[in-house]
């Protein structure tokens with residue numbers, strides 16, 4: 663017996679037997695799961711591939727919160743980043759495996775990830791709590807109202823005006839404004855107290871068990 667080396671097969675067998683015994687399953691997941699699934703914000707090679715211009719400016723990872731970028735670069739970044747991580751149509755093997763593992767067992771997901779990967783890989787949206795928000799929406803930066811809007815058409819409009827060579831959105835008309843007050847907008851993720859959290863509230867559509 664080797665007690666030092668981790669044994670993935672044994673760990674998997676233990677997990678399966680515990681799942682079989684469980685009445686309900688609560689899945690909690692953070693950035694590590696999406697990193698393992700291929701979306702590592704700190705992966706410099708991937709950053710250089712997706713954002714050659716920003717890399718040329720000395721930036722090295724997708725941890726850009728707080729980095730002061732002019733709007734045309736900021737929205738160029740958001741468009742490429744969100745398109746990659748939130749709207750990629752391909753099924754994700756790791757999330758699919760997790761979904762298969764849970765099977766028909768009554769389950770609930772709570773995740774700080776804002777990439778929609780649970781919902782896009784077979785988990786019922788009404789059973790996913792995303793208290794940190796969702797890249798799939800944007801909101802007023804104040805906010806003037808509690809409204810949020812679908813970010814997919816915004817991302818498409820930005821990408822149509824995006825120049826990979828400079829990393830900038832070249833048409834100022836493509837940059838988003840709040841439809842209600844005309845002011846700045848931001849992605850609907852929890853950065854500060856302006857975050858509109860109503861859309862993240864858990865749904866109460868009843869249990870799958872009787």
Ligand SMILES: [Zn+2]
Pocket residue numbers: 802803804805806807840841842843844845
């Ligand atoms: Zn507004």
